[in-house]
Amino acid sequence: MTGAEDHQPHSDEARGVLDPEVTSEFAIPAGLDVSRAGGEPETTSEFAVPNGLDVPPTARASAGEQEGSAFTAPSVYSAGQAPPVFTPPGRLPAISLTKDAPWQDRMRTILRMPVAERPAPEAVHKPDETGPAVPRVLDLTLRIGELLLAGGEGAEDVEAAMFAVCRSYGLDRCEPTVTFTLLSISHQPSLVDDPVTASRTVRRRATDYTRLAAVFRLVDDLSDPASHLSLEEAYRRLAEIRRNRHPYPTWVLTLASGLLAGAASLLVGGDVLVFFAAAVGAMLGDRLAWWCAGRGLPEFYQFVVAAMPPAAMGVALTVAHIDVRASAVITGGLFALLPGRALVAGVQDGLTGFYITAAARLLEVMYLFVGIVVGVLVVLYFGVQLGASLNPDAALLFAERPGLQIGASMLLSLTFAVLLQQERSTVLAVTLNGGVAWSVYGAMHYAGGLSPVASTAVAAGLVGLFGQLLSRYRYASALPYTTAAIGPLLPGSATYFGVLSIAQNEVNAGLSSLTKAAALAMAIAIGVNLGAEISRLALRVPGGSAGGRRAAKRTRGF
16 A cells, blocks of 8 residues: 555545545635535535525525526516516606507617617517528618618618618517618527627618608508518518619709709899809719719719819809809809708717717718819819909899799709609609798898898708608608708808808908808708707607607717
8 A cells, every 4th residue: 555545534524525636725624524505516606695594485496496597587586576676767668669650750769768678579470480580681671771871861760760670570689780881780689699790881872862762661661560571572672672763864963953053043143144154054063073973083073073164154254254143153053062961961960879970971071062162262263363353242132032032942942852863742842841941041031130040040940840740741751851952051152252262362251251151051950950859849759658758869978
């Protein structure tokens, strides 16, 4: 027998403690008498019930397991007798998911709720017997979100549409994420299952409000329990939407661009000759922009090229000593180029808490605006060198012809709607909305003597209010009813005079005028968003029992 065997303990109790030779530092030392309680393992969980604590039998786990999962309820917690602290102060909101309100409001209300308080969707009503295929549902959701984001829809509305599609197929634990160029969505069936995440990049953006309205109708049908759209049917309708051609051919768009510029020139005091000069310059700029786009030039250079012909037309008329308002010709051409749609969408994203997307949209607006300024500035610089007498202090006539200007504003909104590829059924409504906007602006600014920024904000607020009401009435997007209606309010004249002052080496006056243009643009965007929010406050919102509509911001700043 070896020396190790001589020192080996012979008692059974000691053998159970010190066997094997190399013992753990947590082992019970020899000679220490420790009572064992019913075979409980030595290494216990930190969540185990301490010895001596009396726990009622009804509060123990139903399965009788002594060690549970991290995702199971604690053994001392009873769902039937939950403490009051686990209930929110305002009670769990009761959200009505029936078709008694537009799906935008229903989904937006749920998205603004914490995940733990979101109600479960109804039973899946799709005809697929085997249930929805999660990857295919997520792919359909991303493709729908791509069309909406590429069409200029706000980030919050895109998230609401993606969430509505997922819930229509029974995928309630979904989290959509929208940025300027990337869409992603994640679905986790339960806390113990692996999540499924898919993403899609938005590489091309095309302005087609007819396609946007068709996508909204598809989402509305998917959200309707009575529609019973299968995945295959939804894919088929989505493919038809993508294949459909634009409602207006290219020559109609070019003609609309010219009429828009002519109407804008009448709006700022031009006559018949100015109307035709502005129209010809805008149509030349539009065709040059199409030519550059066909050769793959970035959009910045397209705006630079498109801004040159209207400015050249005004300079040419001045050099030829023709008695016309060259400022009205150039201003009319600028109206057809100012990116009002992207500006409104960017400010709306910022006001609803999507700051990354808002920053990207506003940066895009800044690039396009700089492109317009560069194009006009180059032409005006050469015009000044050629001796063109362009006066930046020239006063444009606004209040002398109110009837003509209201008609011009309505024509401007109508042609703007054609450029946005709107459905013909929405053109009349947005044309009237644009006429009302200009009437309110003229009454407040010229008759009432209010500042142009305040007058613009109020007029844009009415545009947003009427646009939101019309969209709720037709269960459609609000963009076709608001974007074209803000056309008469765009700061074309302030932009022109700012660029002209810079071309004549009056930098301070030019920067002041461009700052005024930026203030007017922000007033338009904020007014449209505020009008839309006021319309939602005045109308019934799902989840009223939860204490009203939840705020759009995710944080409160403290």
